Amino acid sequence: MPTIYIDNKPYEVKSGKNLLETCLSLGFDLPYFCWHPALGSVGACRQCAVKVYKDEDDKKGRLIMSCMEPVNDKQRISVADPEASEFRANVIEWLMTNHPHDCAVCDEGGSCHLQDMTVMTGHAYRRFRYDKRTYRNQDLGPFLNHEMNRCIQCYRCVRYYRDYAGGHDLEAFASKNNVYFGRAEDGPLESEFSGNLAEICPTGVFTDKTLKQHYTRKWDLTMAPSVCQHCSLGCNTIAGERYGELRLISNRYNGEVNGYFLCDRGRFGYEFTNSEDRIRQPFIGRKPVDRTAILHEVAQAVKDGKVIGVGSPRASLQSNFALKKLVGEDHFYHGVSDNEHDLAELVIKVLKEGPARTPSLHEVEKADAVFILGEDLINTAPMLGLAVRQSVKQQPMKQVTNAHIPAWHDAAARELMQDSKGPLFIATVNTTKLDDIATQTYRAAPDEVARLGFAVANLLDPTVPPVKNLPKEIQQLAGEIAKALSEAERPVIISGASCESQSVIKAAANIAWALQKKTAQAGIVLTLPECNSLGLAMMGGHRLNSAFDCVLNGHCDTVIIMENDLYRHGKASVVNEFLMKCKKVIVFDHIVHATIEKAHMVMPAGTFAESDGTLVNNEGRAQRFFQVFEATDAVQESWRWILQLAALTGNQKITAWKNFEDLTEAIAKEEKLLAGVERVTPSAAYRVAGQKIPREPHRYSGRTAMLANISVSEPKPPVDPDSPLSYTMEGFRGLPPSSVIPFFWSPGWNSVQSVNKYQDEVGASLRGGDPGLRLIEPHLNGRAPYFTQIPEIFTPMKDHLWTVPLHHIFGSEELSVRGDAIAKRAPGHYVMINVDDAVQLKLAEGQNFEFEIEGQPYRLPVTISTSIPRGVAGLPYGLPGLPFVDLPAWAIFKK
Amino acid sequence: MEAPIHPMLIVAGVLGGVMLVAPGLIWLERRLLALWQDRYGPNRAGPFGVLVVLADTLKLFFKEDWTPPFADKKVFIVAPAIVVITALLGFVVIPFAPGFIVSDLNIGILFFLATSSMGAYSIILGGWASNNKYALLGAMRGAAQMISYEVFMGLSMMGVVLLTGSFSLQTIVNAQQDLWFVVPQFVGFVTFLIAGIAETHRLPFDIPESESEIIAGFHSEYSGMKFGMFFVGEYIGIILISSITVCLYFGGWLGPAFLPPVVWFILKTFVFIILFILLRASLPRPRYDQLMDFGWKILLPVTIINLMITAAIVLFNENSP
Amino acid sequence: MDNRLLTMDITETNMFSIIQSMWLTFLHMFHKRETIQYPEEKVKLTTRWRGRIVLTRDPDMGERCVGCYLCAAACPVDCISLQATEDEHGRRYPEFFRINFSRCIFCGYCEEACPTYAIQLIPDFEMGEYNRQNLVYEKKDLLIDGQGKYPGYNYYKVAGLAIGGKDKGEAEHESPPVDVKSLLP
Known part of the structure; x- marks a missing residue:
C-alpha cells in the first residue's frame, strides 16, 4: 500500500486509484463535476485541482487535476493550499457565469451537487456583469424535465447516457460556449435508464418530471430504505413521502446489486401508490365498512368456510407466510400460472x-x-x-x-x-x-x-x-x-x-x-x-390450477386472495368460474383490479410504501423494504391484517406473533430455505446510542403546520414497532448500518453524491457490507446434475403460430403501468409475426388479426417483424386489458 | 381595660383579617413594584385593579391540579398545607390591641419561634416529595437557610426579653410605653429584621426559589391551588414577621390616642410590609455561600455580642440601686 | 477569583450602598410611567417590526411566492407548510400555504430566507383569537394585494425560467436563446 502525504499528513492508500477518489475515500471534501465513480475521469471540468509537490523541499508545487492523477507512493499533495483553493473557487465562478437565478424554482435545489460545490468552494457573489446565455428546452417525454439554462457543460449526461447506458438519442450539440445537451428533436428519451440523468446531472438540467407533479424538496421527505417491486432483481431504492403520498424514488446504493443506477420502471413506477384506483377502505360487497367490521366478517367467513389461500409473487415473504399459516400449509396456493410456478x-x-x-x-x-x-x-x-x-x-x-x-x-x-x-x-x-x-x-x-x-x-x-x-x-x-x-x-x-x-x-x-x-x-x-417470485417458490405451495380444481370440485368454498389479480395468472373463463363457485371471495390488495370486482370482501393492503416486508430477488438475496409512512386510513400490511384476523379466529400459533419481528423469526424457523432471513436487517430493538434512526432529515419542515388545517393540536407522531427507524426527525444522525440507511446525506453534501461518505471507499461496498443476505448458494461438491431432455427441432404448424410472450419494460409489469408516466410509455396491444408469415396470411402492418389460444379469442393489430422466426408469434406480456393465456402455446387462426 | 372579647371572635377576626390581607398583598406588592419600576401594575380589574386578586385566585382554582406521577403523593399534598398552618399559628401570640390576642401565652416568643421553624418542614417536604432535582436543591437550600437564620433570630429577640423579663408579647408591648425597644435594641432590631426576611425567604433571600437558577426551587412541580397555598403562605409570613417586629421593637399598638390601638398596630405593620416589598424591588439575590457566610460569620457574632452587652447592662442596672 | 473578596464586598463594606439603592428605588415613585395604556393608546411600531406574516404580490400583481420551501425549512418551529405547483406556462406558485400562528415565534427567518420577497413580516400584532384553530392561516388569509416592504421586485424578471408572458432570454441580463443549429462563430 502506497503512502501519500496530504497537507503533510501521511495516509496509507490503495494503489491504482486516482487522487480524487483517494481524497474522497479519506473523507476530504474536494469539489468535482465531470468525474463520477461509475463513469471515470475525463478531466473536463477542472474543478478538482490540488497542488502536487516534487518532494519535501518543494514549496511551490504545481496545480494538477486530482481526477487525472494516479496515486503514487510518497506523493505529496495539498488540498488546502490557498492557490489550489482559489483556483477551484475561480472555476466555479466561471461555471456560474451563465447559471440562471433559478434555485427557488429548480427541482434540484436542496439536493444539488452544484449548490454543494459552490458552497464548498466559497463562491458567493456573481462578479461577471454581462448577459447570461439562454437555451430553449425540449420535451423529453413523461419521465424527465429539461431546463437547459442550468447546464454547466460537464458532459456527464452524454457520457452516462451514451457510453455507459448505451443510449443513442442524447447528444451534445453546437460548440464553444453554446454547447447544448438534448435530442435532435423533441420526444421521449429512448433509453430505459434515462431517469438516472436526474441523479447524474450535477445540477437541474434533467429533473424527475413525476416529482414535479407534487414537488417536494429532499429535506421535506420522509424516507425509508426500500426495494424495487417492479422486477425480480430487487434494486435498492429510497422511497420518499410527503403529505401521505409517495413522491420520489431515488437510488439507494448497493455495491452488489444496483450500484448507482435504477431503470426507469423502478424509478417512475411508484406512481401507482398514489393512484385514484387505490383501495383505501375495507369493503363488504360494495359497501365501505370500518376495520373492526371487516375483521369480524372475514373471521366469521374463515371460521365457517373451508378456506384456501392464494399467495402472490408480488407480496412479501411475511404476507405470504402469514397467509400460509392462516389457511394451513395444504391449502396454500401460489398465485402464479402453472408454467411460472x-x-x-x-x-x-x-x-x-x-x-x-x-x-x-x-x-x-x-x-x-x-x-x-x-x-x-x-x-x-x-x-x-x-x-x-x-x-x-x-x-x-x-x-x-x-x-x-x-x-x-x-x-x-x-x-x-x-x-x-x-x-x-x-x-x-x-x-x-x-x-x-x-x-x-x-x-x-x-x-x-x-x-x-x-x-x-x-x-x-x-x-x-x-x-x-x-x-x-x-x-x-x-x-x-x-x-x-x-x-x-x-x-x-x-x-x-x-x-x-x-x-x-x-x-x-x-x-x-x-x-x-x-x-x-x-x-x-x-x-x-416478479419481485418475490423466488421467495414465494422457496416457501412451497401448490399450483394455482389445483386451487381452481379444489373449489370447482367442491372441496373448498372460501378463498382468500392476497395481493393478486388472478386474471393475470389464469384464463379468464376459468377464473370466472372459480370466483363464481366460491361462497366467499376475500381479497387483500391495494389497487382495484378485475379480481377485486368479483370479491365479496376487500381488505385494503398497503403498498410497499406502507408496508414492511422482505423480498427474495433472482439472486436469492433476501432484502428488506421498510415502511415509509403510516397510512392514515384503514390501509395496513396484508400480514398485519392476517395477524389481526388470526386473533379473532383463535389461531393460537399466529396470535403469538405480535409484530414483524415475530413473524420473520417464525419464517426463519419454519421455512428451511429461508433460514437466516431474520438477519437481513437489525432488529426493531436496535438503537444507536439509545436512539432510533430518523426517517426525516434534520431540516424537515412543516411539522406543526402540515396537519394544522385538520386540527391545530398536532397528533403524536406514529410509532414504528417493526423497525429501528422512527417516523420523525429525532434520532441518531450518524452513519446507520447499511441496511437501514433511510437517505444519503452528509454535512455539505446534500445531493445524492453524498453516498461517497457511506462507502468503505469510493465505488466500493457500503460501510459494514452491502445490505441483503444471499439465501441460496450452489452445491459445490456435487457433480453437475445435467439435464438430458433435449427438445426436438421446432417445426411450424399449418394454420398455427407458436405464440411466445414478449415483455415490455413499460407495460408488462402489473403495478408500474398503473402510474401515469409509465402508462404513457406502454405500447398498445399487438401481435407480432414474421414478415413471411404476414405475406402468407395476407396481413398488413396494423391490420387486425383474429386467432384463438386455448379457447381464448384474440383480435389484435399485427406488427410485422423480420426478426421473429417463422411460425412464431409474439404476444405482449401482461399489458393491461389483454386477456391472459398461459404461454407459450399454439395460436389457431381462422381463415 | 374594656370587657374581654370572646376568644372565638378574636380567632375569627385574626383569621379573617390575615386571610383577607394576605391575598390583598398580592395586589399591593404588584402595584408597589410597578410604582418603583415606573409602571402602573394591575390597573384594569376593578378600582385600581384590586380585583386582580380575585382574578388570580380564580385562575389558580381553575388550573389543573396536577400531581406529578413520580411524586410522593401524600407528602406532596401535605407540604403546602403546612406552610399556611404554621404561618397562621404564629398569629396566636400577637397582641393586636390590649386584650385583642388569641392567647396571651407567657412563652409567646418561644411559641412564635417554634411555629416559624415548623415552616421549614413545608419546604423540605414539598421539595423532596416533588422528586425533582431542582425542587430538591431548593428544599436543601431552604432548609439550610431557615435553620441557620433561626439561630440568631431567636438570639436577637433575647435582647428584648432581657429588657422586659418576659416572653409574653403583651408584656413586651406594655414595657415600651416610654421608649420603643428599637432604640436600646437597634442592633437586635436590624439582625431580627434580616433574619425575618430570610425566614420568609423573601427577596433578596429567596434562595430556595431562585427562579432564575433553579426554576422555582422547591415548588417547581406545584400548580393550581397547591402552588397558591405556598404563595399565600409566603404573604402570611410577611405579615407575621412584620407584626412581630412591630410588637418587639415599635411598641405594638402603642401610639397617640387619636387613633385606636388596632389602627396603630396595622399602620406600623404595613410600614414593614412595604419595606419588604421595597427590598424586593431594589436588591439583587446574593449567592448561596454568601448568604451562609453572612449569617454565620457576621450576624451570629453580632447578635451574641449584642446579647452580652444587653445582659451586662441589665445586670449592671439591677445591681446598682 | 477569590471567593472571600466577593463575600466581603457585598456583606461588609456595602451596607450603605444597599440602603442607597433602596432609596433610589424608592425615589422612582415620582418618575414618569413608561407604560403605554394599550388598547386606548396605540403602540408606534417601526416598519421593520416583525408581526403578522403576509404573502405579497409582484408589481404585475402576480403571486410572488414560487413555492421554493425555503421559508418552511428556515422556520425553527416548523409552522409553515406549503405545496408548490405550476400553472400551464410553468410559473410556480403555492397550491396551499399554511402558517400555524399558534406556533409562530415571529423570528422573521422565513422572510430572510425568501428569495423572492414574497413572505414578509409586517408591523401588526393584533391577531389574538379565542379559538386556537383560528390561528391557522391559509393562503387566502395571508395573500395581500400589494408589494409590502420591497416595491418593484419581480423574481421572474431575473430568473432564467420561462413563464407565461416571459420567454427564454427575456429576463434581465439575458441574451436571446442560443440557436443550436447555427454554424456561425
Missing part, C-alpha cells in the same frame, strides 16, 4: 443443486463473456441488461491495462478500446436492445434456443448429450460461443423465465455447469417474473 421451482433446483453460483449484478458487470438465452433483458430485468452492457468492456479493458492506462482514465481507455467489445452472445426469439453490443445474435423459437444451448454445453463438456440434427451454421455458432466462453475467466450465462420455456433454462444450466468444471468462476443468472 414450475419455472420458479426449476430455478431453485438449478441454483441450489448445481455447482454454478449465481453472481450478483455487480459481478455480472465484471463478467468477461456473456451468453444470454431467451431473455430480452432490457425488458425483463433492465438493470441486468445494463450490467451486461458494462461486461462487454471487460475484455477490451485488458488491452487498456496492458497499455498501463488506469481503468478510471475514461477518455484514454475509450480511445484505446474504440469499438472493440468483449464476447456477448444473445439467443432470443426477437430482437433485443442489447443486440448493438452483441458479438453474435441468434433468432429462433424457444426450443431452438434451448437446442443451441445444449449444443454449447455439449461442446464444453462431452458428457452432456449431443444435440441431434443440428444445422451446420448453428453448430458453428455453438462452437464460436463455446470457445469464447471457455476462454473467459468469469463467464456468465443468463436466462430466465420470460420465454416461459423450461428447456431454455435447462440448457443454460447445462452450459453453466459445464463451464464451471473448467472455470470455477462461471456463473448463471436466471431472471424471474
Whole structure:
C-alpha cells in the first residue's frame, strides 16, 4: 500500500486509484463535476485541482487535476493550499457565469451537487456583469424535465447516457460556449435508464418530471430504505413521502446489486401508490365498512368456510407466510400460472443443486463473456441488461491495462478500446436492445434456443448429450460461443423465465455447469417474473390450477386472495368460474383490479410504501423494504391484517406473533430455505446510542403546520414497532448500518453524491457490507446434475403460430403501468409475426388479426417483424386489458 | 381595660383579617413594584385593579391540579398545607390591641419561634416529595437557610426579653410605653429584621426559589391551588414577621390616642410590609455561600455580642440601686 | 477569583450602598410611567417590526411566492407548510400555504430566507383569537394585494425560467436563446 502525504499528513492508500477518489475515500471534501465513480475521469471540468509537490523541499508545487492523477507512493499533495483553493473557487465562478437565478424554482435545489460545490468552494457573489446565455428546452417525454439554462457543460449526461447506458438519442450539440445537451428533436428519451440523468446531472438540467407533479424538496421527505417491486432483481431504492403520498424514488446504493443506477420502471413506477384506483377502505360487497367490521366478517367467513389461500409473487415473504399459516400449509396456493410456478421451482433446483453460483449484478458487470438465452433483458430485468452492457468492456479493458492506462482514465481507455467489445452472445426469439453490443445474435423459437444451448454445453463438456440434427451454421455458432466462453475467466450465462420455456433454462444450466468444471468462476443468472417470485417458490405451495380444481370440485368454498389479480395468472373463463363457485371471495390488495370486482370482501393492503416486508430477488438475496409512512386510513400490511384476523379466529400459533419481528423469526424457523432471513436487517430493538434512526432529515419542515388545517393540536407522531427507524426527525444522525440507511446525506453534501461518505471507499461496498443476505448458494461438491431432455427441432404448424410472450419494460409489469408516466410509455396491444408469415396470411402492418389460444379469442393489430422466426408469434406480456393465456402455446387462426 | 372579647371572635377576626390581607398583598406588592419600576401594575380589574386578586385566585382554582406521577403523593399534598398552618399559628401570640390576642401565652416568643421553624418542614417536604432535582436543591437550600437564620433570630429577640423579663408579647408591648425597644435594641432590631426576611425567604433571600437558577426551587412541580397555598403562605409570613417586629421593637399598638390601638398596630405593620416589598424591588439575590457566610460569620457574632452587652447592662442596672 | 473578596464586598463594606439603592428605588415613585395604556393608546411600531406574516404580490400583481420551501425549512418551529405547483406556462406558485400562528415565534427567518420577497413580516400584532384553530392561516388569509416592504421586485424578471408572458432570454441580463443549429462563430 502506497503512502501519500496530504497537507503533510501521511495516509496509507490503495494503489491504482486516482487522487480524487483517494481524497474522497479519506473523507476530504474536494469539489468535482465531470468525474463520477461509475463513469471515470475525463478531466473536463477542472474543478478538482490540488497542488502536487516534487518532494519535501518543494514549496511551490504545481496545480494538477486530482481526477487525472494516479496515486503514487510518497506523493505529496495539498488540498488546502490557498492557490489550489482559489483556483477551484475561480472555476466555479466561471461555471456560474451563465447559471440562471433559478434555485427557488429548480427541482434540484436542496439536493444539488452544484449548490454543494459552490458552497464548498466559497463562491458567493456573481462578479461577471454581462448577459447570461439562454437555451430553449425540449420535451423529453413523461419521465424527465429539461431546463437547459442550468447546464454547466460537464458532459456527464452524454457520457452516462451514451457510453455507459448505451443510449443513442442524447447528444451534445453546437460548440464553444453554446454547447447544448438534448435530442435532435423533441420526444421521449429512448433509453430505459434515462431517469438516472436526474441523479447524474450535477445540477437541474434533467429533473424527475413525476416529482414535479407534487414537488417536494429532499429535506421535506420522509424516507425509508426500500426495494424495487417492479422486477425480480430487487434494486435498492429510497422511497420518499410527503403529505401521505409517495413522491420520489431515488437510488439507494448497493455495491452488489444496483450500484448507482435504477431503470426507469423502478424509478417512475411508484406512481401507482398514489393512484385514484387505490383501495383505501375495507369493503363488504360494495359497501365501505370500518376495520373492526371487516375483521369480524372475514373471521366469521374463515371460521365457517373451508378456506384456501392464494399467495402472490408480488407480496412479501411475511404476507405470504402469514397467509400460509392462516389457511394451513395444504391449502396454500401460489398465485402464479402453472408454467411460472414450475419455472420458479426449476430455478431453485438449478441454483441450489448445481455447482454454478449465481453472481450478483455487480459481478455480472465484471463478467468477461456473456451468453444470454431467451431473455430480452432490457425488458425483463433492465438493470441486468445494463450490467451486461458494462461486461462487454471487460475484455477490451485488458488491452487498456496492458497499455498501463488506469481503468478510471475514461477518455484514454475509450480511445484505446474504440469499438472493440468483449464476447456477448444473445439467443432470443426477437430482437433485443442489447443486440448493438452483441458479438453474435441468434433468432429462433424457444426450443431452438434451448437446442443451441445444449449444443454449447455439449461442446464444453462431452458428457452432456449431443444435440441431434443440428444445422451446420448453428453448430458453428455453438462452437464460436463455446470457445469464447471457455476462454473467459468469469463467464456468465443468463436466462430466465420470460420465454416461459423450461428447456431454455435447462440448457443454460447445462452450459453453466459445464463451464464451471473448467472455470470455477462461471456463473448463471436466471431472471424471474416478479419481485418475490423466488421467495414465494422457496416457501412451497401448490399450483394455482389445483386451487381452481379444489373449489370447482367442491372441496373448498372460501378463498382468500392476497395481493393478486388472478386474471393475470389464469384464463379468464376459468377464473370466472372459480370466483363464481366460491361462497366467499376475500381479497387483500391495494389497487382495484378485475379480481377485486368479483370479491365479496376487500381488505385494503398497503403498498410497499406502507408496508414492511422482505423480498427474495433472482439472486436469492433476501432484502428488506421498510415502511415509509403510516397510512392514515384503514390501509395496513396484508400480514398485519392476517395477524389481526388470526386473533379473532383463535389461531393460537399466529396470535403469538405480535409484530414483524415475530413473524420473520417464525419464517426463519419454519421455512428451511429461508433460514437466516431474520438477519437481513437489525432488529426493531436496535438503537444507536439509545436512539432510533430518523426517517426525516434534520431540516424537515412543516411539522406543526402540515396537519394544522385538520386540527391545530398536532397528533403524536406514529410509532414504528417493526423497525429501528422512527417516523420523525429525532434520532441518531450518524452513519446507520447499511441496511437501514433511510437517505444519503452528509454535512455539505446534500445531493445524492453524498453516498461517497457511506462507502468503505469510493465505488466500493457500503460501510459494514452491502445490505441483503444471499439465501441460496450452489452445491459445490456435487457433480453437475445435467439435464438430458433435449427438445426436438421446432417445426411450424399449418394454420398455427407458436405464440411466445414478449415483455415490455413499460407495460408488462402489473403495478408500474398503473402510474401515469409509465402508462404513457406502454405500447398498445399487438401481435407480432414474421414478415413471411404476414405475406402468407395476407396481413398488413396494423391490420387486425383474429386467432384463438386455448379457447381464448384474440383480435389484435399485427406488427410485422423480420426478426421473429417463422411460425412464431409474439404476444405482449401482461399489458393491461389483454386477456391472459398461459404461454407459450399454439395460436389457431381462422381463415 | 374594656370587657374581654370572646376568644372565638378574636380567632375569627385574626383569621379573617390575615386571610383577607394576605391575598390583598398580592395586589399591593404588584402595584408597589410597578410604582418603583415606573409602571402602573394591575390597573384594569376593578378600582385600581384590586380585583386582580380575585382574578388570580380564580385562575389558580381553575388550573389543573396536577400531581406529578413520580411524586410522593401524600407528602406532596401535605407540604403546602403546612406552610399556611404554621404561618397562621404564629398569629396566636400577637397582641393586636390590649386584650385583642388569641392567647396571651407567657412563652409567646418561644411559641412564635417554634411555629416559624415548623415552616421549614413545608419546604423540605414539598421539595423532596416533588422528586425533582431542582425542587430538591431548593428544599436543601431552604432548609439550610431557615435553620441557620433561626439561630440568631431567636438570639436577637433575647435582647428584648432581657429588657422586659418576659416572653409574653403583651408584656413586651406594655414595657415600651416610654421608649420603643428599637432604640436600646437597634442592633437586635436590624439582625431580627434580616433574619425575618430570610425566614420568609423573601427577596433578596429567596434562595430556595431562585427562579432564575433553579426554576422555582422547591415548588417547581406545584400548580393550581397547591402552588397558591405556598404563595399565600409566603404573604402570611410577611405579615407575621412584620407584626412581630412591630410588637418587639415599635411598641405594638402603642401610639397617640387619636387613633385606636388596632389602627396603630396595622399602620406600623404595613410600614414593614412595604419595606419588604421595597427590598424586593431594589436588591439583587446574593449567592448561596454568601448568604451562609453572612449569617454565620457576621450576624451570629453580632447578635451574641449584642446579647452580652444587653445582659451586662441589665445586670449592671439591677445591681446598682 | 477569590471567593472571600466577593463575600466581603457585598456583606461588609456595602451596607450603605444597599440602603442607597433602596432609596433610589424608592425615589422612582415620582418618575414618569413608561407604560403605554394599550388598547386606548396605540403602540408606534417601526416598519421593520416583525408581526403578522403576509404573502405579497409582484408589481404585475402576480403571486410572488414560487413555492421554493425555503421559508418552511428556515422556520425553527416548523409552522409553515406549503405545496408548490405550476400553472400551464410553468410559473410556480403555492397550491396551499399554511402558517400555524399558534406556533409562530415571529423570528422573521422565513422572510430572510425568501428569495423572492414574497413572505414578509409586517408591523401588526393584533391577531389574538379565542379559538386556537383560528390561528391557522391559509393562503387566502395571508395573500395581500400589494408589494409590502420591497416595491418593484419581480423574481421572474431575473430568473432564467420561462413563464407565461416571459420567454427564454427575456429576463434581465439575458441574451436571446442560443440557436443550436447555427454554424456561425
